[in-house]
Amino acid sequence: xxxxxxxxxxxxxxxxxxxxxxKGQVLxxxxxxxxxxxxxxxxxxxxxxxxSNLAFAIGEGDCLHVTGPNGCGxxxxxxxxxxxxxxxxxxxxxxxxxxxxxxxxxxQAVFYVGHREGLKAHLSAVExxxxxxxxxxSYDQADIDAALERLAVTHCAKLPVRVLSAGQKRRVAxxxxxxxxxxxxxxxxxxxxxxxxxxxxxxxxxxxxxxxxGLAVVAAHHDLPLRAGRRVPLEIS
Amino acid sequence: MENVxxxxxxxxxxxxxxxxxxxxxxxxxNPLVFFVVVATLFPLATSPDAALLRDMAPGVVWVAALLxxxxxxxxxxxxDMDDGTMEQLALSPQPLAWLLLAKIVTHWVVSGLxxxxxxxxxxxxxxxxxxxxxxxxAALALGTPTLSLIGAVGAAxxxxxxxxxxxxxxxxxxxxxxxxxxxxxxTDLAGLGEDPSGPLYLLAALLFLTLSLAPLAAAAAIRxxxx
Numbered sequence: 001x002x003x004x005x006x007x008x009x010x011x012x013x014x015x016x017x018x019x020x021x022x023k024g025q026v027l028x029x030x031x032x033x034x035x036x037x038x039x040x041x042x043x044x045x046x047x048x049x050x051x052s053n054l055a056f057a058i059g060e061g062d063c064l065h066v067t068g069p070n071g072c073g074x075x076x077x078x079x080x081x082x083x084x085x086x087x088x089x090x091x092x093x094x095x096x097x098x099x100x101x102x103x104x105x106x107x108q109a110v111f112y113v114g115h116r117e118g119l120k121a122h123l124s125a126v127e128x129x130x131x132x133x134x135x136x137x138s139y140d141q142a143d144i145d146a147a148l149e150r151l152a153v154t155h156c157a158k159l160p161v162r163v164l165s166a167g168q169k170r171r172v173a174x175x176x177x178x179x180x181x182x183x184x185x186x187x188x189x190x191x192x193x194x195x196x197x198x199x200x201x202x203x204x205x206x207x208x209x210x211x212x213x214g215l216a217v218v219a220a221h222h223d224l225p226l227r228a229g230r231r232v233p234l235e236i237s
Numbered sequence: 238m239e240n241v242x243x244x245x246x247x248x249x250x251x252x253x254x255x256x257x258x259x260x261x262x263x264x265x266x267n268p269l270v271f272f273v274v275v276a277t278l279f280p281l282a283t284s285p286d287a288a289l290l291r292d293m294a295p296g297v298v299w300v301a302a303l304l305x306x307x308x309x310x311x312x313x314x315x316x317d318m319d320d321g322t323m324e325q326l327a328l329s330p331q332p333l334a335w336l337l338l339a340k341i342v343t344h345w346v347v348s349g350l351x352x353x354x355x356x357x358x359x360x361x362x363x364x365x366x367x368x369x370x371x372x373x374x375a376a377l378a379l380g381t382p383t384l385s386l387i388g389a390v391g392a393a394x395x396x397x398x399x400x401x402x403x404x405x406x407x408x409x410x411x412x413x414x415x416x417x418x419x420x421x422x423x424t425d426l427a428g429l430g431e432d433p434s435g436p437l438y439l440l441a442a443l444l445f446l447t448l449s450l451a452p453l454a455a456a457a458a459i460r461x462x463x464x
Contacts, residue, residue, distance in 0.1 A: 117320070
């Protein structure tokens with residue numbers, strides 16, 4: 001494994017993270033470059049330091065579960081990890097490359113679902129998905145139908161998104177992540193506005209995603225019941 | 238799983254934006270109505286004297302075009318910013334500047350192109366000589382996309398500001414002055430029976446300058462607004 005491409009301090013970061021989060025896997029982790037990692041992240045909002053020295057490394061089948069009280073900077077962290085915001089210092093790496101160096105490759109691999117669903121209110125769910133998929137990869141209608149069916153929103157797929165309920169919008173937004181088949185999901189409070197069945201559904205989606213070799217970063221107050229993959233907790237205080 | 242090229246992606250963005258615009262079509266033609274109304278105000282406020290109106294015509298047409306294009310700018314990125322679709326564009330594998338250029342082109346087709354087409358009607362109302370009509374349309378066809386491109390940079394900078402409308406005008410209007418000056422000058426020269434090609438070439442130069450630089454600046458500004 002080409003460890004020489006990794007920064008000199010990576011080994012120490014890895015060791016620290018592994019010791020803190022996943023005892024017993026230290027040796028295995030150190031042998032390869034982690035798929036998705038952050039190093040020495042520091043973020044300020046105004047004159048307040050949200051976090052500093054934040055580091056993690058996750059690989060296939062791992063789910064980074066970000067927790068912490070309201071206003072602690074979970075959303076800010078997720079925006080930094082998706083490449084939308086810049087941290088004051090530190091770096092985020094995908095396959096060992098800083099994400100801002102090769103935005104195209106990283107953006108092809110990542111799918112972000114934030115507080116705002118990112119759906120056009122005047123278009124239907126199907127039209128929204130057609131566009132979001134259309135600028136990412138070639139697709140056929142079956143992909144979209146399957147994703148909408150998976151999220152149980154087929155019955156309202158043809159309605160303009162503005163008439164849907166908040167929970168239905170959330171489901172459509174998550175259907176997009178399923179249809180996009182991205183490697184890394186970054187989900188900001190995915191359980192908001194969802195009913196019990198909906199929450200169960202999201203957990204199952206995450207299970208499938210992780211067991212298929214996907215990665216996930218999830219900010220959630222709730223417990224994250226995962227039946228597949230490995231949960232890597234990260235608490236911001 | 239095959240990646241899509243930038244032209245396909247741009248075409249899909251244009252298609253989506255046109256769909257969104259034509260789902261609430263009443264708002265789409267506000268700039269056009271504004272243009273006609275502003276132009277109509279001048280004869281009412283001054284005098285209906287043909288000679289005076291003929292002299293004023295190029296200036297009035299361009300001031301009205303500038304104001305109506307500024308008015309339309311507010312909606313350019315704001316809606317996408319508010320509903321979060323801009324985040325998705327910024328996180329798509331396509332270059333953001335390219336996608337924004339596609340948005341600007343769509344915006345111009347809906348808010349700028351109708352001005353070019355209706356301007357002859359307004360010009361006739363101002364007794365502009367027939368031989369000046371075509372140069373005026375050419376000047377508008379070159380100038381209004383420039384105004385949209387310059388405006389896009391301002392719109393991108395103010396997209397994250399809650400009430401950025403006034404700020405947007407303050408940013409954009411001074412930068413639009415050269416376009417307005419050369420545009421009005423071309424129409425003026427044509428009205429006097431002289432050769433308008435000088436100002437038209439300058440307008441074309443401005444168009445290509447902004448075409449190459451404005452999308453990059455807008456993309457940088459959008460990234461700042463999203464941060």
